[in-house]
Amino acid sequence: MPERKNGDHSSARIGVYVCHCGTNIAATVDVNVLSEYAATLPGVVVARNYKYVCSTPGQELIKRDIHDHSLNRVVVAACSPCLHEKTFRNVTAEGGLNPYFFQMVNVREQDSWVHTDKKAATAKGKDLLRAAVRRVALHKPLERKRVSINPNVLIVGGGIAGIHAALTLANAGKHVYLVEHDATIGGHMAMFDKTFPTLDCAACILTPKMTTVKSHPNITLWTYSEVAQVDGYVGNYRVTVKRKPRYVIEGACVGCMECIDACVYKQAKVPDEFNMCLGKRKPIYIPFPQAVPQVVVIDPESCIEFKSGKCKKTCVEACGDRNAIDFKQQESVETIEVGTIILATGFHTFDAKRIPYYGYGTYPNVYTALEVERLVNAAGPTGGEVVLRDGHKPATVAIVHCVGSRDENTNRHCSRVCCMYSLKLAHLIKEKTEAEVFNFYIDMRTPGKGFEEFYNRVAEEGTHFVRGRVADIFPNPGDDGRLLVCAEDTLMSAVVKIPVDMVVLATGLEPQPDAQEVRRRFHISCSTEGFFLERHPKLAPVSTFTDGVFLAGCCQGPKDIPDTVAQAGAAAAEALALIDIGYVEQEPYTAHVLEEVCSGCKTCVPLCPYQAISFVENKNKAEINEVLCKGCGTCVASCPSGSIEQNLFDDEEIFAEIEGLLAYA
């Protein structure tokens, strides 16, 4: 190992600024002690504490000091660098210094907010500050690199979020690739009958947008497709999309559906997924009448031709000259280049079977809300009649809230939409059947425009509300075919047992089952519940920690349609902002080889996950392509001769930090 260079403090003129952050920091960390201590450290010329260093006067203070005291380094002890590192780098640059002549000390998120003992928190602050002062003296001037942005956008998921984002971007003249996993776009919204609280018909407001997507010249729509691989970085992603065979040639099918009529199955026999398996479809089918694209699909699981190879293929006959049916269609792969990505992969409804005492799957008249949504829909399996499995109209209906939400045993989060959709279903069921409807709720949560008014309206219509979580559902003793719903009415302090004909379980929203795989594919994180993690819960709600990847809709967390559309618009705007400026500035944390020290051992070469390191045979040295390097530093740590340096995370800088932390005050 080469001799480590000792930090040169002689030429450093450091300004240290300790932020009170109101009382956020000052209440737990003694900011006066910190700034007084900082003033004693080698190289420190000015040390101050200030109420809000990030405010305009705080920033001006730093700039003035840089000028008045000829500072050449700046240290700010304040919040997390994730929050304000950029702010203060800009201040440093505006003061006339290289923006990387700056170091941030996290004394809020990782000090004052997590400790209660002021003495210990202040001591920790001093250690962190000393480390930063030692480190910053060694900082070298760095420059951010500009990378151009490919204007094309990939949107994953064709629900209302993906559709809205796609149309916004396409209308702005950008090319959009919309990739949908199912055979049609529309997502969950297409399954809904009415939308709360206005009772707009979901199809009426959604399907025009779906057809616009299909006909839009700027949108390439790939349904029945999945993103298989994502390479590259912001502005220049290379994406591989797998297109599953639908056994029907998309360009040739005109959506006449004659093949469906002609299928050898005269009666539909296969459970229809779009109708939550309450209805049937044929092996050749279109998911629902307004599906986009209007292209049929063949389900190889149930098609006789696939199972036995001995079908009469009446569908092919019916298709005639169009020749759209192709039993030999194979999965195809498309590779596209895009600059930004919007994930709008939606949600999965909670599997009610996970709560066995509610009897879903055991008692036929226990339904999930999404099933009832299909029952009340005029295009649904019953033509819009709310009837039990035996065809009778229910006279009493119980709606059980918070199934798989706000529950220690399943999901702790509130699914946000269930109270409102339960009220909507209560209204629709009452309207269609005049049944007595009982809502069993924990709390009614109706925060939204017109939501509380809708709640009052439903209550005035005569829907009953019982405040209590349902404890059990079982057949009514006496064998009258009804179910007994048991709960504690916490307002009456009494146990209630209500016999009902139908139970509707208001199932909560969960992350998609493949959310973990998907997030890994896109290099993003998940929050505890498994929804995709946004960059900042308040200030960057549609961004992720991977630049150029944005989130829209329920993949980020449960939300209703207006919020989903708003978020989709925001994600589209974020993508547009990147595309319109045309370039992105990348952090300069890349690694480089010191040629004179490199021994040519090749240890680093296979370690790089981005193939950024090559071995130059004629020189017998390793070489790092800084365009490919993403700055993880793995090669730096591995180099036995210490010949690889990483910008801003160089060995000497980190050693200075470690030793600064441990130097006793």
Added chain:
Amino acid sequence: MPDNKQNSLQVASPEKEAATFEPRIVAFFCTWCTYLAADLAGTSRFKYAPNVRVVRVMCSGRVDPQFVLDAFAHGADGVLIGGCHPGDCHYQEGNYKALRRYRLLSRMLQSLGIEEQRFRLEWISASEADHLRSAVNDMVENVRALGPLHLQPSEEMFPEEVAV
């Protein structure tokens, strides 16, 4: 300020022997998972032991074994490395490199008389603030139970070699 710049091993100081021993732990957290978990612990106002000092690195794969040795040599009683869960690395596989180095280094440290519990690797994702809190508290307690780290001067460790 005492001079700590020499790379000599720190010999136990009498202050450290006091009954009020507070372990000094240096942590290396990756920017994308564990550092964010530590920030989340802050915004969630989770309270944990104030004994850990964090050095932020871009990836746990950046943690050079020499950083760990340097920390021990300069008086750390424990070293904690935090990275993304396997398969979750922001840089694809830097955390696997960290794991390999950790395994080797851990054995080496033990042969130098540095107990296993003083050197720890944890996978903590950005949302696992609670895990961060328990990992830190647990480590602080373990190291507190072990007491201050006494690195033996080399002549005590290898008397024969040194005598020659």
